[in-house]
Structures are given as structure tokens and as C-alpha cells.
Amino acid sequence: xxxxxxxxxxxxxxxxxxxxxxxxxxxxxxxxxxxxxxxxxxxxxxxxxxxxxxxxxxxxxxxxxxxxxxxxxxxxxxxxxxxxxxxxxxxxxxxxxxxxxxxxxxxxxxxxxxxxxxxxxxxxxxxxxxxxxxxxxxxxxxxxxxxxxxxxxxxxxxxxxxxxxxxxxxxxxxxxxxxxxxxxxxx
Numbered sequence: 620x621x622x623x624x625x626x627x628x629x630x631x632x633x634x635x636x637x638x639x640x641x642x643x644x645x646x647x648x649x650x651x652x653x654x655x656x657x658x659x660x661x662x663x664x665x666x667x668x669x670x671x672x673x674x675x676x677x678x679x680x681x682x683x684x685x686x687x688x689x690x691x692x693x694x695x696x697x698x699x700x701x702x703x704x705x706x707x708x709x710x711x712x713x714x715x716x717x718x719x720x721x722x723x724x725x726x727x728x729x730x731x732x733x734x735x736x737x738x739x740x741x742x743x744x745x746x747x748x749x750x751x752x753x754x755x756x757x758x759x760x761x762x763x764x765x766x767x768x769x770x771x772x773x774x775x776x777x778x779x780x781x782x783x784x785x786x787x788x789x790x791x792x793x794x795x796x797x798x799x800x801x802x803x804x805x806x
Contacts (some may be wrong), residue, residue, distance in 0.1 A: 624803065628785060631669040631700070635794070643685075643801040646670075646695075650794030654656070654698070654708055654787065655724070658732045663729075665703045667694075667789030672805055675781045676751075680805045682786050683746040683764065686798040687715045690762035690790070695798040698787040699756065704729040705777050708787060709758050710768055711745050713739070721745070721760055727776045734771070737760070744801070749784060 625644070636647040646668065653664035664718025674680075684695040689711070705727055712722040712735070719742045720735040738745075739762070745759040755774060759767040786803060790796035 624805075625646075627673045627805075628670050628803070631671060631783075632666050634668040634788065636797075643799045644670075645797060645799050646788050647795065647797045648693075648788050648790040651791055652789040653692075653694075653791040654706065654726075654789060655706065656726045656729045664791070665702070665803060667787055669698050669700065669783070669785060669787045670800070670803075671700065671785035673781055673784040674784050674805065675695075677753075678784065679748065679750045679806060680803075681746070681748050681786045682803040683744060683801045684786070684788075685801050686709070686711070686745040686796075687688065687743065689796065690793050692788070693796040694798075695786070695788040695794070695796075697742070697749050697758070698744070698777075698785060699749060701775060701779060702781040705775055707749075707758070707773060707775070709747055709749075709760065710787070711742065716787045721770065722773050723758060725732070725773050726770075736770075741743045751782075754778065 656666040694710040700706040709723045719738040748759040758770045
């Protein structure tokens with residue numbers, strides 16, 4: 620990953636530790652961090668770590684995370700954010716220690732949904748792509764970095780021309796989840 624590319628990015632909720640080497644950016648999340656909204660029950664978590672850049676108009680963001688060990692609900696993926704009540708995320712997520720899921724969550728006006736699909740056991744790297752075309756967002760993923768499968772198309776109720784997009788990581792139930800952001804490209 621080129622460090623020059625990362626100069627246009629900033630942190631929302633800076634993580635516990637960040638370090639760089641030839642493999643990428645190693646990120647360790649803080650304890651009990653997450654992005655989730657449930658206005659009905661007055662439950663809100665907006666303290667996950669989001670490494671973002673502002674984009675204007677149509678865009679394509681590609682990134683991939685590699686991870687070794689995950690525990691329940693650890694997450695690393697891609698995020699689009701307007702504000703605390705309007706955002707989208709897609710990531711790896713384990714509901715138990717054996718079966719990884721690819722989870723997507725769209726939050727509009729403070730209400731998050733959740734959709735999951737199973738991934739093969741032993742998945743340790745996931746590539747993500749998020750595009751905006753004609754006001755529609757398209758999220759895709761890949762397990763090999765070349766063949767992308769569409770996850771979801773969606774709209775934000777309060778969409779704007781300029782949004783924040785980038786990589787996110789959180790660990791709702793522990794403090795030592797580390798993953799490597801291998802690549803991050805925004806065009």
C-alpha cells in the first residue's frame with residue numbers, strides 16, 4: 620500500500636494501535652467498539668474506527684483486509700458515512716468462532732438493518748468494492764481479489780454529493796482484534 624495515497628485519509632475514532640510495514644497498515648481496535656443504531660430501543664454505538672476520505676459525486680472505493688484470529692462480532696470492512704444516523708457498512712463478522720459471515724448494515728435516520736451471507740470456513744481475507752453511480756450505491760465483495768459479487772444496492776434517504784468513504788474496524792466484545800488493511804484505492 621502506498622503511504623502517499625493515505626495522506627488524503629483521516630480517522631474518525633482513532634484506534635488503539637496503528638503500524639505500517641510492507642504488508643500494509645496493521646490496525647488494533649479498542650475494546651467494545653462498534654457502529655450500530657437502534658433508535659427504537661435507544662441503543663447506539665458510534666465508536667468504531669473509520670479511516671476515511673471525503674468524496675464528491677460518483678466514486679469507486681476498493682480495499683481489502685486480512686486477519687488471523689477473530690472472535691464473536693469482530694469486524695473489518697468498508698464504510699460509507701454521512702453522519703451518525705446515516706451510513707452503510709459491509710464486513711466480515713463471526714457470530715461464533717467457526718463460521719464467518721459477510722454482514723451488511725444500512726442505517727437510515729438512526730435505524731440499522733442487518734443482512735448476512737455465509738462465507739467459507741477459514742476465510743482470512745476479503746476484498747470490498749463500493750461504487751456510487753447515478754445516486755445509487757453498489758456494494759460488492761471478493762474472496763480472491765478479482766471476481767467480485769454484488770452484495771447489495773441501496774440508497775441513503777439523506778444522500779449528499781460529498782460523503783465519507785473508507786475502511787472500518789471494530790470489536791464489540793474484546794480489545795485486541797488486529798487486522799491488516801492491505802490495499803485502499805479511491806477513484
